Each structure stands twice: as C-alpha cells, then as structure tokens.
Amino acid sequence: MDILRVINLGVEVGGKKVLQNVNLYIQKGQTYVLFGPNGSGKSSLLSAIIGNPNYRIYDGRIIFKGRDVTNLPTDERVRLGMGIAFQNPPKVSGVKLIDVLKHCARIGGQSEEKIYEYAEMMKMDEMLNRNINLGFSGGEVKRSELLQLLLLNPDFIMLDEPDSGVDLENISIVGDAIKVLLERDKPAEEREKAGLLITHTGHILKYVDADYGVILYKGRISCIGNPYDILEDISKYGYEGCVRRCLREFPNSNQK
Numbered sequence: 243m244d245i246l247r248v249i250n251l252g253v254e255v256g257g258k259k260v261l262q263n264v265n266l267y268i269q270k271g272q273t274y275v276l277f278g279p280n281g282s283g284k285s286s287l288l289s290a291i292i293g294n295p296n297y298r299i300y301d302g303r304i305i306f307k308g309r310d311v312t313n314l315p316t317d318e319r320v321r322l323g324m325g326i327a328f329q330n331p332p333k334v335s336g337v338k339l340i341d342v343l344k345h346c347a348r349i350g351g352q353s354e355e356k357i358y359e360y361a362e363m364m365k366m367d368e369m370l371n372r373n374i375n376l377g378f379s380g381g382e383v384k385r386s387e388l389l390q391l392l393l394l395n396p397d398f399i400m401l402d403e404p405d406s407g408v409d410l411e412n413i414s415i416v417g418d419a420i421k422v423l424l425e426r427d428k429p430a431e432e433r434e435k436a437g438l439l440i441t442h443t444g445h446i447l448k449y450v451d452a453d454y455g456v457i458l459y460k461g462r463i464s465c466i467g468n469p470y471d472i473l474e475d476i477s478k479y480g481y482e483g484c485v486r487r488c489l490r491e492f493p494n495s496n497q498k
C-alpha cells in the first residue's frame with residue numbers, strides 16, 4: 243500500500259516555480275533517498291509535503307494514507323503521522339528543548355520516561371533545559387531534531403540532510419536513530435514506517451539501507467533506481483550526465 247502519493251505536483255515559492263510535474267509513490271516499509279544539486283528543489287518538496295504555506299501548490303495533489311492532504315495545515319498532517327527533521331530548524335528563545343519534547347511525546351502517545359531514555363540514546367540528556375536550537379552546534383541540532391521525531395513516532399519520516407555537518411562518532415548515533423525511526427531492523431513486510439531522506443554525500447546510507455534513490459533535477463524527478471548505484475553514477479558522471487543516461491535508458495522514469 244502506498245503511504246504517500248505525490249501526483250503531478252507543481253510548487254511555487256517566492257514567485258518562482260521550483261517543482262514541476264513531480265510524481266513519487268512511496269509504500270509502507272520503503273525508504274527513498276532524494277539526490278540532486280543545490281537549488282534543485284529537494285527541500286522545497288519536503289516543505290510542500292509537510293504543508294509549509296510558503297510553498298504554494300499550483301498543480302497536482304498529495305495523498306497520505308489514502309487521504310487528500312493537499313490543502314491540510316501542517317499540524318493536521320503531523321497528527322495523521324507525518325514527521326520531518328529540518329536542515330535549519332528555528333531557534334526559539336524562551337522555549338526549552340524539554341518542553342518541545344513533552345509536546346512531541348504527547349502527540350506520539352509516548353510516556354515521559356521515553357523522553358529521558360531517548361535523550362540519553364541521542365546524547366542530549368544534558369541539553370534538555372537549553373533554549374531550543376539556540377547556540378546548538380550543527381550536530382546537536384541534528385540530534386535534537388531526531389530526538390523529537392523519536393517521540394512523535396510518525397509513520398512517514400522526512401529527513402533533510404541528516405548527515406551534513408555530523409562528525410564520525412555522532413554519525414553512528416544519527417544512523418542508529420534513523421534505523422529505529424524507519425524500523426530498518428525489521429523485515430520489510432513487518433515495517434509500518436516509510437521515509438524520504440535527502441543526502442548529498444550518502445554517508446548516512448552506510449548506516450541506513452535504503453530501497454530507492456531518486457534524482458531531482460531542475461525541479462523534476464529525472465531518475466529512479468538503486469540508491470547506491472545512483473550515488474556512484476553521480477560521482478562518475480555528475481548530476482547532468484546521470485540524468486541524461488537515465489532518460490536515455492528509461493525515457494518514462496519521471497512518470498513513476
């Protein structure tokens with residue numbers, strides 16, 4: 243069953259069309275990786291799926307768990323089971339991490355003990371009384387975002403560059419958290435979760451195996467295939483070369 247269907251999506255931001263005719267169908271249990279050069283529209287796609295009102299949908303639909311959510315506000319999408327870890331989440335003075343975590347645990351139906359259990363797992367237990375993201379290092383922001391998701395316990399998880407700026411020790415903590423979130427330690431047929439993650443380097447793919455890779459190029463899905471092969475092809479041929487090869491081999495690949 244498709245948990246998410248993005249159908250012919252067109253998105254505009256700041257008066258510019260950043261996504262055109264994007265089609266993406268993700269089934270329960272699957273993890274997709276989104277590749278693409280800077281500015282190709284990857285974060286815009288995640289923002290449109292989660293319902294950020296700055297990203298205006300001028301065409302197409304988003305179906306989540308069989309329900310048309312194209313016009314639903316973000317909080318309702320979150321309540322339906324969507325979750326996202328942002329690349330640059332807002333810094334909020336006067337709001338402590340622990341307060342946000344309690345809110346996430348409430349929505350996710352998790353006990354207060356889980357907050358401390360996951361905080362320890364994410365090495366964030368000494369930061370609970372800090373203002374959220376204020377003065378957090380790049381790696382701490384990533385761990386904080388994943389900690390919130392662990393407590394929200396969403397069914398569909400979007401991660402915007404979870405591996406960027408994370409050091410070699412912390413990448414295994416980040417990787418383990420993503421594995422838990424996406425239930426990658428369970429056989430595919432037993433998984434209830436699905437994910438869509440953005441990576442430039444592919445470092446996270448050493449920790450979290452993924453099922454499909456997709457290249458977003460100039461606002462369009464231009465390639466779909468094995469994520470590890472795609473990553474290798476990008477490093478060999480560059481994005482443009484890779485997209486040209488894909489279109490030659492699979493002229494209808496942007497229709498998936």
Ligand SMILES: Nc1ncnc2c1ncn2[C@@H]1O[C@H](COP(=O)(O)OP(=O)(O)OP(=O)(O)O)[C@@H](O)[C@H]1O
Nearest residue numbers: 255256260278279280281282283284285286287296
């Ligand atoms: N809020 C905004 N206002 C104006 N333009 C925006 C906004 N958000 C995104 N854009 C523009 O949309 C285009 C796509 O940006 P997006 O952040 O989706 O790219 P990306 O593929 O995620 O890039 P990167 O790999 O650098 O993170 C860019 O040209 C960007 O400047």
